[in-house]
Amino acid sequence: MDEEENTPKVASVTSEKLLEYIKRKDRKAIQTVFDIVPNIDIAEASDDFEPADLLFIFRSIDSEISADFFDELSSDTKEKLISAMTDKQLVEIINEQYADDVADTINELPANLASRVLRAASKDMRKDINQLLQYEEGTAGALMTTEYLDYIDTALVKDVIQDIRKKGKDAETVYTIFVRNKYRQFVGTVGLDDLIFAEPDQALSDIMDQDVVSCTTSTDQEEVANLFRRYDLNAMAVLNKDSRLVGVITVDDAVDVMAEEANEDIAHLTNMSRADKPYLELSAWENARNCFPWLIALLILGTFTTMVLDRIEKQHVFTMLPMLIAFVPTLMDTGGNAGAQTTGLMIRGLAVDAFGPKDVLKVLWKEVKAALIIAGIVAAFAFLWVLLEQYMGIVSVSGFENMNIWNGQCWSLDFFGHTLKSSALIAITMGIAILTSKAIGTLLPLGAAAIKKDPALLSQPMLTTIMDVTVLCIYLLMAMAFFPGI
Amino acid sequence: MDEEENTPKVASVTSEKLLEYIKRKDRKAIQTVFDIVPNIDIAEASDDFEPADLLFIFRSIDSEISADFFDELSSDTKEKLISAMTDKQLVEIINEQYADDVADTINELPANLASRVLRAASKDMRKDINQLLQYEEGTAGALMTTEYLDYIDTALVKDVIQDIRKKGKDAETVYTIFVRNKYRQFVGTVGLDDLIFAEPDQALSDIMDQDVVSCTTSTDQEEVANLFRRYDLNAMAVLNKDSRLVGVITVDDAVDVMAEEANEDIAHLTNMSRADKPYLELSAWENARNCFPWLIALLILGTFTTMVLDRIEKQHVFTMLPMLIAFVPTLMDTGGNAGAQTTGLMIRGLAVDAFGPKDVLKVLWKEVKAALIIAGIVAAFAFLWVLLEQYMGIVSVSGFENMNIWNGQCWSLDFFGHTLKSSALIAITMGIAILTSKAIGTLLPLGAAAIKKDPALLSQPMLTTIMDVTVLCIYLLMAMAFFPGI
Numbered sequence: 028m029d030e031e032e033n034t035p036k037v038a039s040v041t042s043e044k045l046l047e048y049i050k051r052k053d054r055k056a057i058q059t060v061f062d063i064v065p066n067i068d069i070a071e072a073s074d075d076f077e078p079a080d081l082l083f084i085f086r087s088i089d090s091e092i093s094a095d096f097f098d099e100l101s102s103d104t105k106e107k108l109i110s111a112m113t114d115k116q117l118v119e120i121i122n123e124q125y126a127d128d129v130a131d132t133i134n135e136l137p138a139n140l141a142s143r144v145l146r147a148a149s150k151d152m153r154k155d156i157n158q159l160l161q162y163e164e165g166t167a168g169a170l171m172t173t174e175y176l177d178y179i180d181t182a183l184v185k186d187v188i189q190d191i192r193k194k195g196k197d198a199e200t201v202y203t204i205f206v207r208n209k210y211r212q213f214v215g216t217v218g219l220d221d222l223i224f225a226e227p228d229q230a231l232s233d234i235m236d237q238d239v240v241s242c243t244t245s246t247d248q249e250e251v252a253n254l255f256r257r258y259d260l261n262a263m264a265v266l267n268k269d270s271r272l273v274g275v276i277t278v279d280d281a282v283d284v285m286a287e288e289a290n291e292d293i294a295h296l297t298n299m300s301r302a303d304k305p306y307l308e309l310s311a312w313e314n315a316r317n318c319f320p321w322l323i324a325l326l327i328l329g330t331f332t333t334m335v336l337d338r339i340e341k342q343h344v345f346t347m348l349p350m351l352i353a354f355v356p357t358l359m360d361t362g363g364n365a366g367a368q369t370t371g372l373m374i375r376g377l378a379v380d381a382f383g384p385k386d387v388l389k390v391l392w393k394e395v396k397a398a399l400i401i402a403g404i405v406a407a408f409a410f411l412w413v414l415l416e417q418y419m420g421i422v423s424v425s426g427f428e429n430m431n432i433w434n435g436q437c438w439s440l441d442f443f444g445h446t447l448k449s450s451a452l453i454a455i456t457m458g459i460a461i462l463t464s465k466a467i468g469t470l471l472p473l474g475a476a477a478i479k480k481d482p483a484l485l486s487q488p489m490l491t492t493i494m495d496v497t498v499l500c501i502y503l504l505m506a507m508a509f510f511p512g513i
Numbered sequence: 514m515d516e517e518e519n520t521p522k523v524a525s526v527t528s529e530k531l532l533e534y535i536k537r538k539d540r541k542a543i544q545t546v547f548d549i550v551p552n553i554d555i556a557e558a559s560d561d562f563e564p565a566d567l568l569f570i571f572r573s574i575d576s577e578i579s580a581d582f583f584d585e586l587s588s589d590t591k592e593k594l595i596s597a598m599t600d601k602q603l604v605e606i607i608n609e610q611y612a613d614d615v616a617d618t619i620n621e622l623p624a625n626l627a628s629r630v631l632r633a634a635s636k637d638m639r640k641d642i643n644q645l646l647q648y649e650e651g652t653a654g655a656l657m658t659t660e661y662l663d664y665i666d667t668a669l670v671k672d673v674i675q676d677i678r679k680k681g682k683d684a685e686t687v688y689t690i691f692v693r694n695k696y697r698q699f700v701g702t703v704g705l706d707d708l709i710f711a712e713p714d715q716a717l718s719d720i721m722d723q724d725v726v727s728c729t730t731s732t733d734q735e736e737v738a739n740l741f742r743r744y745d746l747n748a749m750a751v752l753n754k755d756s757r758l759v760g761v762i763t764v765d766d767a768v769d770v771m772a773e774e775a776n777e778d779i780a781h782l783t784n785m786s787r788a789d790k791p792y793l794e795l796s797a798w799e800n801a802r803n804c805f806p807w808l809i810a811l812l813i814l815g816t817f818t819t820m821v822l823d824r825i826e827k828q829h830v831f832t833m834l835p836m837l838i839a840f841v842p843t844l845m846d847t848g849g850n851a852g853a854q855t856t857g858l859m860i861r862g863l864a865v866d867a868f869g870p871k872d873v874l875k876v877l878w879k880e881v882k883a884a885l886i887i888a889g890i891v892a893a894f895a896f897l898w899v900l901l902e903q904y905m906g907i908v909s910v911s912g913f914e915n916m917n918i919w920n921g922q923c924w925s926l927d928f929f930g931h932t933l934k935s936s937a938l939i940a941i942t943m944g945i946a947i948l949t950s951k952a953i954g955t956l957l958p959l960g961a962a963a964i965k966k967d968p969a970l971l972s973q974p975m976l977t978t979i980m981d982v983t984v985l986c987i988y989l990l991m992a993m994a995f996f997p998g999i
Contacts, residue, residue, distance in 0.1 A: 035728040035740055036752070065724045065744055192710060201706045202688050202747075219705055220687045224678055238551045242521040254521055256772055258551055259765035261688075261747070266522065278764055279745035282771070286742055289775035290861050296782060297857030298850050306862045307875070311882035318854050319887045322947070323894050325850055329843035330898075330907060337839035337908045352838065353823035356845055356981055357815035364784050364811055368804050371783030375776050376792045389793070396797035401805045408809050412816075421816060422823045461808070495842055 038063040042072045049080045054087040061088050061096075070099035078111035085120070094123035101308065102135040109140050117147040125199050126155035127172040127280075133160065159274075167251050168244030170284065171265045171274030174198050177205040178231055180214055185227035191219075200277050203262040206235045212270040215239055216262075241266050244273060248284045253380045255281035292374055296367075296487055298325065328492040332359075335499045344506045350422050351506060354413070354453050358502060362460035362494040365401065369394055369468030370487055377476050384477035391469050398465035406458035413450040424449075452509045459505075460498045467493055524549040528558045535566045540573040547574050547582075556585035564597035571606070580609035587794065588621040595626050603633040611685050612641035613658040613766075619646065645760075653737050654730030656770065657751045657760030660684050663691040664717055666700055671713035677705075686763050689748040692721045698756040701725055702748075727752050730759060734770045739866045741767035778860055781967065782853075784811065814978040818845075821985045830992045836908050837992060840899070840939050844988060847895075848946035848980040851887065855880055855954030856976060863962050870963035877955050884951035892944035899936040910935075938995045945991075946984045953979055 040060050048056040060069060073081060081104070085093045097105065097120050109117060121129055121144060129148065133141045133156065145153060155173040162168025176198045178187050187204065195201040204217045215235035225234045240254050241264040254263060255278055263281075265274040294301045300317040302309055336355070345351055373390070376382050382390055417424050424446060468490055472482035526546050534542040546555060559567060567590070571579045583591065583606050595603060607615055607630060615634065619627045619642065631639060641659040648654025662684045664673050673690065681687040690703045701721035711720045726740050727750040740749060741764055749767075751760040780787045786803040788795055822841070831837055859876070862868050868876055903910050910932060954976055958968035 035726055035732055035736060036756075037726040038724065061724070063723050065726065067743060188709070195706055195710065219709075220681055223674070223705075223709070224681065237549050238524065238547070240521055240523040240551065246521055250521065256765075256768050257553060259768075261764070270522075278747070278768075279742075282742050282745075282764070282768060285768070285771050285775070286865055289771070289778070290865070292775070293779060293782065293857050293861050296779065297853040299854045299857060302858075306858060306867045307872075307879075309879070311879065311886060314879065314883035315886035315890070318851070318883065319890045321854070322847060322850055322887065322891045326843065326847060326891065326895060326898065329846055330902060332842045332846075333839045333902065334907050336842060337836060340835055340838055341909075349826055350823060352826055353819045356818045356822060356842060357812065359842055360815055360818075360977060360981070361808060361812060364808060365804070367783040368785045368807070371779045371785060372788075372792060375779050379772055379776070381792045386793075393793075393795070393797065393800065397800035397804065400797060400801035401808065404801070404805045405808045405812065409812060412812065416816060416819065421820050423827075491846065495846070 037065060037068070039068055040064050040072055042075070045069070045073055045084075046076070046080065049076075049083050052083070057084060057087040061092055066092065066096045067099045070096055074101050074104050078107050081108055082111065082116070085116070090119055090123045094120060098124060098128045098132075102132075103308075105132060106136060106140060109136070109144065114147065117143065121147045122149050122152060125172055125174050126152050127159055127170075127174075127199075130156045130159040130169075134164075162244055165248050166244060167242045167246040167248065167265045167276060168274070170248055170251060170280050171244070171276050172199040172280075173274050175205060175262075175272075175275035176201060177207055177272055180206050180208055180230065180232035180235065182231050183227070184222060184225045184229045184231070184234070187231065188222060188227075191222075200262050200275070203275075204231075205264055205272055205275065206231050207272060211272075213241060213264050213266055213272045216264070218261075239264070242276075243267070249288050249378065250380075251276060252281045252284040252288060256285070257380070288378060291481075292378055295481065296371060296374065298322075298487060325491070328489075329495070331492060332495040332499070335496050339499055339503050342503060342507070344503075344510050348449070348506075348510065350424065350449070351452075351502075353422055355499070355502070358453070358456055358460060358498050359495050361405070361457055362464045362498045363491050365398075365405075365461040366464035366468035366490045366494055367487065369398075369465045370472055370490060373469060373472035374482050377472060377482050384473050387470075387473045387477070390473065391466070394465050394469045395462075398462050401465070402458040402461040405461060406454040409457045410450045410454035413453045414446060417446045417449065448509050452505050456498070456502045456505050459501050460494070463497055463501075464490070464494050523551065523554070525554055526550050526558055528561070531555070531559055531570075532562070532566065535562075535569050538569070543570060543573040547578055552578065552582045553585045556582055560587050560590050564593050567594055568597065568602070571602070576605055576609045580606060584610060584614045584618075588618075589794075591618060592622060592626060595622070595630065600633065603629065607633045608635050608638060611658055611660050612638050613645055613656075613660075613685075616642045616645040616655075620650075648730055651734050652730060653728045653732040653734065653751045653762060654760070656734055656737065656766050657730070657762050658685045658766075659760050661691060661748075661758075661761035662687060663693055663758055666692045666694055666716065666718035666721065668717050669713070670708060670711045670715045670717070670720070673717065674708060674713075677708075686748050686761070689761075690717075691750055691758055691761065692717050693758060697758075699727060699750050699752055699758045702750070704747075725750070728762075729753070735774050735864065736866075737762060738767050738770040738774060742771070743866070774864060777967075778864055782857060782860065784808075811977070814975075815981070817978060818981040818985070821982050825985055825989050828989060828993075830989075830996050834935070834992075834996065836910065836935065837938070837988075839908055841985070841988070844939070844942055844946060844984050845981050847891070847943055848950045848984045849977050851884075851891075851947040852950035852954035852976045852980055855884075855951045856958055859955060859958035860968050863958060863968050870959050873956075873959045873963070876959065877952070880951050880955045881948075884948050887951070888944040888947040891947060892940040895943045896936045896940035899939045900932060903932045903935065934995050938991050942984070942988045942991050945987050946980070949983055949987075950976070950980050 045060065048060070073084065088096070100108065112120070129144065129152065133144055136144065145156065148156060159169065159173065174197055176191060176195065191201055202219045204219065204222065205213060206215045206217060208214045215237045216239050217231055217235045221234050240258050240260065242251055242254065243266050251263070254260065261278050263276045264272050265276060267273045291301045298321040300321070302313070302317055304313070339345060340352055416422050424442070471490060475482040531546065534546070559570065570582070574582065586594070598606070615630065615638065619630055622630065631642065634642060645655065645659065660683055662677060662681065677687055688705045690705065690708065691699060692701045692703060694700045701723045702725050703717055703721045707720050726744050726746065728737055728740065729752050737749070740746065747764050749762050750758050751762060753759045777787045784807040786807070788799070788803055790799070825831060826838055902908050910928070957976060961968040
């Protein structure tokens with residue numbers, strides 16, 4: 028299948044073309060671009076433009092489109108642009124936007140520009156913005172919009188439709204209509220489709236869905252995203268303590284949260300801080316700052332490994348059989364990898380609500396059963412593989428270093444016994460390491476989740492260190508048991 | 514803030530309660546449950562029921578609801594249920610469902626049941642199902658639905674609204690209406706809200722959005738999900754080679770793909786195969802099978818590390834300074850961790866289309882700048898830390914093992930020179946390891962993406978092995994340079 032066929036179809040525009048239109052003051056051409064190219068693509072193409080050029084674009088297009096276009100610009104460009112705008116221009120742009128988008132913009136602006144934006148907002152919008160700014164980042168309150176449609180449950184379908192025609196344009200979604208009772212409590216939703224299919228004289232209470240999910244302003248955004256996925260929602264009601272509707276979250280915001288949370292999980296799994304900007308906008312220092320504290324923390328944790336290995340390599344059994352030291356990294360890596368698999372499973376399972384901390388025994392039992400199978404198979408393979416490595420001369424067999432295996436010099440019972448014992452030692456250590464690692468890899472994230480910590484944040488680095496030290500100790504004990512005479 | 518406040522609100526029902534209603538044949542109570550509890554929650558509560566009990570539930574509720582309820586059951590339960598249903602019951606359930614859901618069910622059923630389901634489907638639906646079954650899993654074609662609303666661009670608003678009232682109930686989404694020209698080519702969309710706000714005598718071409726994104730049946734599902742996120746879509750058109758509309762993807766399906774792709778990325782980052790079932794439904798063997806092949810592959814790759822370490826530890830410099838061997842795991846871990854950070858960034862960046870293989874130079878340059886900062890800071894810290902480890906007696910200083918550092922026995926220029934040199938050796942090796950690891954961690958995933966392979970699949974295990982061997986070689990060279998006399 029050729030390349031072109033797989034590619035999604037969407038009209039596009041280049042920065043050069045846009046600049047050309049601006050230079051020759053061709054408003055018509057700019058309007059046409061906005062008709063056929065999505066706003067976000069135009070925003071990306073023009074993000075490096077001078078404020079004056081951007082302002083010409085704004086003057087060429089409808090205020091409704093320009094509000095959305097403004098919202099798609101990067102925060103640096105927004106900042107430059109707000110500084111360059113007159114108060115009148117700012118008032119126009121800001122008041123065409125949704126309050127939650129303005130609140131997000133304000134969060135990213137320096138204080139003087141933020142207060143300029145707030146002053147430009149209408150009284151109603153300023154109230155909404157100030158309310159939204161109160162909620163902690165990462166909660167449903169910070170995510171919600173205050174522009175939605177709600178009606179009392181006794182309202183008639185025909186009146187609601189008429190009202191939507193009038194006010195709908197200002198709502199962030201009209202596809203879901205929220206219904207309250209006479210105590211102003213949220214009681215259900217009506218899809219716009221159900222409204223259209225209904226008889227004009229029916230009341231909303233006759234046609235509304237009651238089996239709906241809602242959350243509160245303090246619900247964690249990850250949970251919000253999970254609810255959208257589980258219940259296939261288009262929009263969800265956000266309630267205050269008195270079950271009154273205070274806002275609405277739309278599916279496009281939930282989708283952004285999902286991507287953000289997946290990024291965060293992967294960042295933590297790979298021992299990084301989460302970047303709060305798109306990758307290409309990160310400066311070298313911001314990029315470095317997300318990485319090096321973790322490497323230093325791991326280095327400090329690694330001190331335990333160094334300390335234990337320094338002691339162990341002086342044990343008689345390891346000085347006599349230096350080959351055994353050569354397997355230390357493989358044993359540690361296998362332990363770490365086996366544990367990481369389990370941690371990854373736990374972190375994703377917890378993230379998508381496949382199970383919770385309450386399921387700890389069920390999950391642990393599942394992992395133990397799987398770990399027994401895995402440890403058995405990998406240890407059996409390791410036994411044969413290490414045997415092969417010795418016979419092939421990939422590692423030197425202690426005590427037989429200067430003999431040539433293939434001309435029969437080594438073909439003694441002594442040699443065979445020795446290689447079999449070494450292989451068994453490594454295989455058994457590996458099996459125990461896998462079992463231990465899977466158990467710790469299950470318990471660390473579940474434990475973190477139980478005490479309401481991000482399960483990904485500490486599990487992975489702690490696992491590596493614990494496993495390194497554990498593997499070394501098991502290895503030493505096993506080696507002394509296998510080669511007691513040495 | 515107390516627990517209850519954060520918890521989302523949704524009515525629920527227990528298995529016991531449901532069974533009680535079934536036992537006393539209380540259809541009314543079951544209907545009430547379906548009114549207030551989301552279908553997916555009821556499906557989970559009743560997933561272990563006997564087929565006879567489930568069939569009683571089906572007989573108690575509307576056929577429209579029962580189709581959705583059936584779809585939410587697990588594949589094992591669906592299988593049991595289909596075996597227990599009469600042909601008449603099956604025909605009812607199947608034909609109320611959407612063709613894409615039935616196609617998904619068929620994919621999971623054994624052949625005899627699958628053909629029973631196909632026979633139960635109406636002629637029209639069978640055609641749709643057979644068409645959907647052709648598309649490769651993971652493409653837009655396999656994801657799309659064939660139940661959507663499309664009209665010619667010359668259709669009038671009033672006629673369309675009337676038609677939607679008649680046919681809308683059968684479409685998977687009525688919120689987006691798809692518009693075609695007289696050549697049956699897709700030309701734009703109309704939101705249901707715009708239709709309602711429009712004048713009755715306007716044509717669709719007057720009110721439709723033209724700046725819309727579409728994909729083809731062979732577009733990768735990850736790209737589909739990215740388009741939904743980027744363009745805040747509710748539904749997207751899927752076209753064939755002639756730009757004709759053949760299906761529609763709705764946002765709830767795109768949301769499921771996002772979760773699936775994030776799971777896949779994390780699985781690959783932690784060296785696992787992706788599970789195709791929810792975690793709690795995996796058997797021990799299925800769970801093990803996703804893990805052990807990777808551990809064995811890594812074990813085989815680890816042979817290189819063993820081989821190199823076996824050679825290196827016999828080098829004079831390491832036998833004379835055994836302390837240096839104790840730092841091998843820390844150096845390898847730091848190299849591996851630094852590389853994993855970059856791989857994680859690349860995999861996520863590629864997954865969410867933040868950049869592509871074409872940006873390789875830009876991205877590499879960004880990572881090199883960050884790596885220089887990171888390597889500098891971590892190496893400087895490592896120098897001080899290793900010095901401290903030696904002075905604290907955490908590791909033994911070769912040649913000074915039996916002396917007590919704190920009573921002054923060791924306070925010679927010789928001792929200081931030796932510890933400084935060891936620390937510098939380890940710090941510089943670490944710095945070089947970080948730089949190398951970040952470079953490889955950038956190039957491996959970008960390279961994999963450039964040749965259209967999953968960037969997560971091979972990057973992580975290869976990185977670990979390459980880094981282990983590279984670090985060992987750098988360490989040996991540095992050690993020989995630092996301690997030439999030994």
